[in-house]
Amino acid sequence: MEQVVTVGLDGSAESLAAAHWAADEAERRELALRLTHAWILLCPPTPDSPAADDQNYWSKRIVHDAHTELARDHPKLTIIEDLVADEAEAALLDAAAHSRMLVLGSRGLDRVASFFLGDIGSHTIARAERPVVLMRAGQGAEGRRRHVVVGLSLHGPQDNLLEFAYVTAFTRDVPLHAVHGRKPDRAHAAARDTEADVARDTAERARQELDEVLRPWREKFPRVRVVDEVRLESPARAVVQAAADSDLLMVGRRKHPPALGLRLGPVVQAAVHHADCPVAVVPHE
Numbered sequence: 001m002e003q004v005v006t007v008g009l010d011g012s013a014e015s016l017a018a019a020h021w022a023a024d025e026a027e028r029r030e031l032a033l034r035l036t037h038a039w040i041l042l043c044p045p046t047p048d049s050p051a052a053d054d055q056n057y058w059s060k061r062i063v064h065d066a067h068t069e070l071a072r073d074h075p076k077l078t079i080i081e082d083l084v085a086d087e088a089e090a091a092l093l094d095a096a097a098h099s100r101m102l103v104l105g106s107r108g109l110d111r112v113a114s115f116f117l118g119d120i121g122s123h124t125i126a127r128a129e130r131p132v133v134l135m136r137a138g139q140g141a142e143g144r145r146r147h148v149v150v151g152l153s154l155h156g157p158q159d160n161l162l163e164f165a166y167v168t169a170f171t172r173d174v175p176l177h178a179v180h181g182r183k184p185d186r187a188h189a190a191a192r193d194t195e196a197d198v199a200r201d202t203a204e205r206a207r208q209e210l211d212e213v214l215r216p217w218r219e220k221f222p223r224v225r226v227v228d229e230v231r232l233e234s235p236a237r238a239v240v241q242a243a244a245d246s247d248l249l250m251v252g253r254r255k256h257p258p259a260l261g262l263r264l265g266p267v268v269q270a271a272v273h274h275a276d277c278p279v280a281v282v283p284h285e
Contacts, residue, residue: 001030001098001099001100001130002032002034002098002099002100003032003081003100004021004026004031004032004033004034004080004098004099004100005025005026005029005031005032005033005034005099005100005103006022006033006034006036006082006095006098006099006101006102006103007019007022007033007034007035007036007102007103007104008036008038008088008091008092008095008102008103008104008105009035009036009037009063010062010068010088010105011058011062012105013105014105014135014136015104015105016066016069016105017105017135017136018033018103018105018133018135019033019066019070019103019105020070020073021103021133021135021278022103022133023070023073023074023077023079024074024278025101025103025133026077027074027076027077028171028172029100029167029171030031030054031100031243032077032079032080033070033074033077033078033079033080034076034079034080034082034099035066035067035070035079035080035081035082036082036084036091036092036095037059037062037063037082037083037084038084038085038086038087038088038090038091038092039056039059039083039084039085039088040085040086052229054140054212055223060083063081063082063083064081067079067081069092070159074106081096081151081211081228082095089123092104092124092128093123093124093128093129095126096128096129096130096132097128097129097130098123099130099224100130100131101130101131101132101133101280102124102128102131102132102133103132103133103135104124104128104132104133104135105134105135105136106133106134106135106136106272107241123263125253125264125268125272125281126253127263128281128283129283130283131164131280131281131282131283132278132280132281133248133278133280133281134272134278134279134280134281135278135279145223146175146247147169147175147176147177147227147244147245147246147247147249148165148168148169148172148173148174148175148177148246148247148248148249148250149176149177149178149179149239149242149243149249149250150162150165150176150177150178150179150249150250150251151179151180151235151238151239151242151249151251151252151267152178152179152180152210152213152252153180153235153252153267153272154180154206154209154210154213156254156285157285158213158252159284160252160282160283160284160285161250161251161252161284162169162213162214162217162281163217163274164250164253164272164280164282165178165250166217166220166224167219167254168213168248168250168280169221169224170221170223170224172247174247175224175225175226176224176225176226176227177226177227177228177229177246178210178214178226178227178228178229178243179225179228179229179230179238179242179243180206180209180210180228180229180230180231180235180238181230181231181232181233181234181235181236181237181238181239182202182206182230182231182232182235183202183232183233183234184198184199184202184232185198185202190267199232202232203230203232206230207228209234210228210230211228214226214228215235228243232242234266235266236266236267236269236270236271237270239270239271239275240265240270240271240274240275243271243275243276243277243279244276246278247278247280248277248278248279248280249275249277249279249280250280250282251267251268251271251279251281251282252266252267252278252281252282252283252284253268253282253283253284254283254285255284255285268281
């Protein structure tokens, strides 16, 4: 794995916004920034061909223009141009495998419509070996909210997600809001229990489990202030609502064998469709 943050560029306003976000993040984490644009090479130019005849001119221009703009805003940041003659999905997956994280721009529609990812974005999220950050144009305003959110399921190990969340909060010097959503389980309650009793018992169990999961990470990152919260509602709804005033929402994606196909759980689906902030999808065991 290289010490870089990679952003996928396609010439859209969304991908340029993603590049600016990625540059800020690379600088905070003291990493390099790689600008990747993938396309099928049309026709390699000959050494004496004029620029106007180069059929790949605009692909090169996308990366060059982004590099120029980012270098102006981040003069000390190491920026690498990466033009890949391959299908976009294959190029992005390879870039993710060799990066600390991959950042992609997404065209956000209204809340009734679908969050635009397309096949390339969906497949990349579902198969990437490293965290993938999705953002829309206009989401990267700094200093606007000043905290980040991580959604935790409490089922199975989530070390990759928690490490990413704590490092993110630490490098930004902002509080980390850890959220767990769980519906009260009336089916396992005694017949005499009221709905209030069931809700109270569910909340107490969830808080104990959440505290156990967070305890070693609090010790490892004592300077990160953590606000933990249990919400008695569906996990998907809980994380989306918690992220309404955050700078970044981080959710986990469990790795699945290729034979099971592409699977994005309901929490990831809700986050990338409805969260009003950039979303980081972190693969974990």
